[in-house]
């Protein structure tokens with residue numbers, strides 16, 4: 353057997369294998385991949401739509417599968433079974449519920465029912481925009497009342513904006529994109545002082561995520577017979593965004609008007625079944641809330657470490673001030689596989705939806721590397737992580753090591769001897785994706801020249817690892 357400086361090739365392979373075992377902790381990737389490496393079904397890193405990263409409620413998924421064999425039959429035309437289930441869930445009459453293809457359809461139905469040319473809609477800004485678009489489409493005027501400096505919807509100014517033409521006041525509570533809530537006492541005073549003829553639509557898409565006791569759903573106002581319409585969705589906490597189901601809760605009279613222009617058969621059989629089952633899946637709901645809380649803590653810790661200010665969130669997304677124009681940061685994050693949102697006339701803010709804990713760790717590291725290393729655009733992301741070359745090899749006085757990384761984050765490059773002992777750390781830093789180089793002068797961490805022989809270079813980043821042998825000849 354060929355011997356290299358007293359070490360047999362078999363020993364070398366064995367020790368490399370040992371190193372591989374020790375330092376190659378699995379081949380699976382946890383972090384989101386750069387967008388260009390993803391296949392179409394890989395949604396990891398999609399932090400821009402406030403979706404549920406845990407997937408659909410398992411009971412809902414089973415219901416979809418059970419009903420797939422009946423896909424050739426039309427569904428319950430007006431989702432009557434589902435409306436009964438939702439009514440039972442809230443303890444109200446079924447004719448107070450109107451189910452639609454997502455809150456999106458329900459919001460359109462509400463606008464169609466109540467907004468006509470000359471009417472006014474009052475809403476906050478920034479907020480979820482759909483109802484304003486529907487108002488404009490119906491010839492009504494949208495009045496946008498800025499939120500308070502603390503980003504909470506300004507109910508006093510909204511009240512002050514009411515005129516005799518006001519038909520709807522739309523409140524998104526918790527608000528999107530700001531993730532703030534209206535204090536329950538403020539809501540109560542506001543609703544109790546409403547002039548006759550004004551309907552308040554409260555979009556509670558993110559109701560389940562709220563942690564503070566200062567918040568309350570507006571459903572009780574509906575039960576009291578007040579002109580309040582609550583909108584809910586199955587897209588968020590129930591994980592059914594792709595199934596498209598939402599509903600409104602309102603008095604029988606208002607519900608009749610909302611439903612009056614709805615087409616029949618809009619909600620599929622599978623979606624109706626999924627929503628019914630989702631309401632029973634409390635395990636999934638609890639896991640979703642737990643994951644959201646953990647994800648939020650990771651994000652907030654990351655923001656605090658970076659000295660970034662953020663708007664405290666009561667939802668599954670959060671606004672953070674990145675201290676600079678957020679658009680290049682958003683683009684850079686997208687290059688690294690994390691899709692987030694900007695806009696709403698808040699130029700320094702990113703809106704980040706929570707993902708799984710693993711996604712959050714990856715996102716936090718990516719944001720850190722972008723903000724601490726500075727932006728270079730455009731960046732060319734290598735297609736593979738790895739040690740590309742060591743030149744010369746064998747080497748005598750000095751060699752140059754070339755390596756590629758495909759996502760931002762902490763990278764370690766270390767020299768070991770064939771017994772697995774650490775000789776020198778060549779790199780332990782936050783790096784951006786790209787080609788990188790580092791030199792080794794054949795000395796150990798104390799600056800003492802090491803003996804001739806074979807050494808192992810180990811490159812590590814998160815779950816990714818690569819190694820390569822290098823020979824020192826004196």
Ligand SMILES: Cc1ncc(COP(=O)(O)O)c(C=O)c1O
Pocket residue numbers: 401402453454455456457480524528555557558584585586587593596597598
């Ligand atoms: C506040 C708010 N309302 C409604 C919707 C739309 O819900 P759906 O998916 O049920 O159409 C969203 C979607 O993100 C939202 O943020």
